Amino acid sequence: MYQIxxxxxxxxHFIGIGGISMSGLAEILMREGFQxxxxxxxxxxxxxxxxxxxxxxxIGQRAENIEAPDxxxxxxxxxxxxxxxxxxxxxxxxxLSRAELLGxxxxxxxxxxNVAGTHGKTTTTSMISEILIKADKDPTVSxxxxxxxxxxxxxxxxxxxxxxxxxxxxxxxxxFHPTIAVILNxxxxxxxxxxxxxxxxxxFRKFVKTLPQDETxxxxxxxxxxxxxxxxxxxxxxxxxFGIGGDYDYTAEDISYDDFARPSYTLVKRGEKLGRVILxxxxxxxxxxxxxxxxxxxxxxxxxxDIIASLGEFEGVKRRFEHKGNVNGCEILDDYAHHPQExxxxxxxxxxxxxxKLYVVFQPHTYTRTKALMGEFADALKKADEVILAxxxxxxxxxxxxxxxxxIARLINADGGNAKYIPEFEEIKKYILENVGxxxxxITMGAGNVVDIANQLVL
Numbered sequence: 010m011y012q013i014x015x016x017x018x019x020x021x022h023f024i025g026i027g028g029i030s031m032s033g034l035a036e037i038l039m040r041e042g043f044q045x046x047x048x049x050x051x052x053x054x055x056x057x058x059x060x061x062x063x064x065x066x067x068i069g070q071r072a073e074n075i076e077a078p079d080x081x082x083x084x085x086x087x088x089x090x091x092x093x094x095x096x097x098x099x100x101x102x103x104x105l106s107r108a109e110l111l112g113x114x115x116x117x118x119x120x121x122x123n124v125a126g127t128h129g130k131t132t133t134t135s136m137i138s139e140i141l142i143k144a145d146k147d148p149t150v151s152x153x154x155x156x157x158x159x160x161x162x163x164x165x166x167x168x169x170x171x172x173x174x175x176x177x178x179x180x181x182x183x184x185f186h187p188t189i190a191v192i193l194n195x196x197x198x199x200x201x202x203x204x205x206x207x208x209x210x211x212x213f214r215k216f217v218k219t220l221p222q223d224e225t226x227x228x229x230x231x232x233x234x235x236x237x238x239x240x241x242x243x244x245x246x247x248x249x250x251f252g253i254g255g256d257y258d259y260t261a262e263d264i265s266y267d268d269f270a271r272p273s274y275t276l277v278k279r280g281e282k283l284g285r286v287i288l289x290x291x292x293x294x295x296x297x298x299x300x301x302x303x304x305x306x307x308x309x310x311x312x313x314x315d316i317i318a319s320l321g322e323f324e325g326v327k328r329r330f331e332h333k334g335n336v337n338g339c340e341i342l343d344d345y346a347h348h349p350q351e352x353x354x355x356x357x358x359x360x361x362x363x364x365x366k367l368y369v370v371f372q373p374h375t376y377t378r379t380k381a382l383m384g385e386f387a388d389a390l391k392k393a394d395e396v397i398l399a400x401x402x403x404x405x406x407x408x409x410x411x412x413x414x415x416x417i418a419r420l421i422n423a424d425g426g427n428a429k430y431i432p433e434f435e436e437i438k439k440y441i442l443e444n445v446g447x448x449x450x451x452i453t454m455g456a457g458n459v460v461d462i463a464n465q466l467v468l
Contacts (some may be wrong), residue, residue: 020080023047024070024093027056028084030105033163035059036115040165048074048093072096079103082110085179086405107179111151115171116186118149120304122173123185125216126193126231127350129298130174132290133193135326136302138164138172139318143402144311148172154345155327170309175216176448177209178202182216185465192230193299198348200377201377201406213240220246228305231297232257249308251300253293259278259304260288260294271362272296276303277319283313290325292358294351299323328460330355330452334467338447340364343463347374347456349385355454356392365448368464369393372455373414380412386421393452396421396428397437402457434462441466446461 021038023031026047032055035045039062044064049056060066065333067074072092075081081097081104089095097104105113113120124134131154138150139158150156150164151173175182175190178199195213199205217240220226226246230237233252251259262272262282269290276283286303288295299320305314325331326344335341342359346352352371359367371390373379379386379401390396398414414430421428431437441462443450453463 018042018044020044020046020077021080021082022075022093022097023079023090025049025084026059026064026066026086029052029055029153029155029162030111030151031057031082031084032396033161034082034107034110034114035064036062036163037149037165039064040283046074046076046078060124066172075100075102076236080105081106085181087177098160106181106184108179108184111173111183112186113334115173118166118171119169120188120309121171121173121186122148122189122191122309122393123173123182123187124176124191125177125182125213126191127194127196127198128295128346128348129301131326131328131345132295133191133298133301134172134174136299136320136323137191137305138312139323140302141170141172141309143319143322144306144315146170146309146311151460154329157324157327171226177212177216179214180215183212185216185219185221186235186273187220188225189227189229191219191305192217192228192234193301194231194350195234195240195300196350197381198378199377202379210239215242217244220244221464222246227308229301229308231301238375241448249304251297252301253296254406259300259307261300263438264293264296268363270358276295276300276313278307278313284317286317287321288341289321289323291330291362292354294354294358299390330358333463336440336466337445339368339449339451340442341444341463341467342450342452343460344452345456346452346454347378349382349389352386352389355391355452356389359450359452360392362450363448364450365446365450366394366450367392368395368397368441368445368449368451370397370399370441370451370459371414371417372399372453372457372459373417373454375404376401376406376408376410376412377415379417380410381386381414383416384420386417387426390417390427390428391421391424394427396426397440398428398430399434399437399455399459399462400432402455402459404457437462437467 222245
C-alpha cells in the first residue's frame, strides 16, 4: 500500500471529491500543504468550498483530468471502467481507496477513536467530537454528516487524537488503525456486498482485531448485541460494555422523557452514579448513543462533569430528527433513517411527541436493501399513521431485482396499515399540502434526496 508521509506534501487527485467524506479528507490534506485536485459529476456546495480553498475542481470525469498527480484516491462507487480510474492505471499512478487513505491519515495520530455499527455512527461520532472539543482535547474529526459545532463534516485538530466513523460497507473499516473501537450494533445491511448477517458479523470481528492487542487498545461494545462474546473472545485489549437494563460497564438508570421525547437519565459507571444527563435530542436510541460516547470520552480522560455537560449541550446532526419548519400548522421534520431499526427508533421518538396525525414520506435507499428487508420496512413504517412511499433511490445500483416502493405499500396495507405509493416528488408535495393540518407531524425519511421535499415545503 502507498504510504502517506505528512512531512512531504504531494499532489493528490480525488475521483468523486464532492462526497462528504472525500471532501473532508481532501481538506485535511490541503491544510497539511498537499496540492489537491478532484472531480465529481456535478457541482455542489462542497466542491465550491474546496475550490475557494484552492483545490482544482473538474465537473465531469474524464481521462484528461488525470494530469500528473503523485496519488489518486477513489470512492467505493468508482469502478475500473471509470475514465479517470483507467487513466491512472494506464499511467501507473499509485492509487488508494477513500478508506485506505483515511486509514493512512489516521495512522499518523497517537490515538484514534473509530465508531462502527449498522446505524447511529454519525450521531455518536458527533457526540464524542463535541465532548472532546469542549474538554480542550483538540481532536481532528471526520464525520459523515454536517455538525454545527465544527462548521461542517471536518475539524482539523492536533496530531494526537483522531475521531472518525468506521463504515463496514465493502469492508472499508478494515483499512483503519483504531486504538479505541466503538461497536453500536451489528445488523443486516449492505446486502449488495455482504452475503448475510454472518458475513457482516465476521467483518466486524476482523475490524475489532485491528485494535492494538494490549492495554493501549480498547473495544467499547453494546452489551445487548447478540452473542457479543463472538467479538470479545481472545481480545488482548480492554473490553468495555454499554447498554440499558443490564450488567454493563456504562449504563443509564431512571430514564424519563419530556413531551418531545427528549430523555434524561442517571449515568452509571460500574455501579457508581456519575450524574444526571439531560439530552436535547430525541428517543431511546440517543440514550444508547450517548452512553457509547460517554464511555469513549471517559477512556481518553475526560471528566464525568465535562461529559455530562457536553451531552446536555449536544443539539444533534443535520438530517437526524431535524426540525425544518411548519406548513398548514403541521410540523415538518427530516431524518436520515434508511434501515428498519433506524426507522423504528425515529418513529418511536416521534410518537412520543405531541401530534394529531403522524405522516411519513419514505424513500427507500437501494434496490438490494429494499428487497432484502422488505418485510422489516413494512413493519417499522406501520408505526406512522400514514406512509407515503416515493420511488427507490438507486444510488450505486440498477433495478435488476424488479423491486418497487409499491411493494412496501402493499405489505403495509395488507396488514392494516395506511400507505400510498406516490413516485414523484411534485405529486407528493401536492398531496401533503392538500392533507396535512394543524397539530400534525410529517417526517421526510431516507438516505437519498427526499429531504428536498421537506426543504421545498417550508420555503
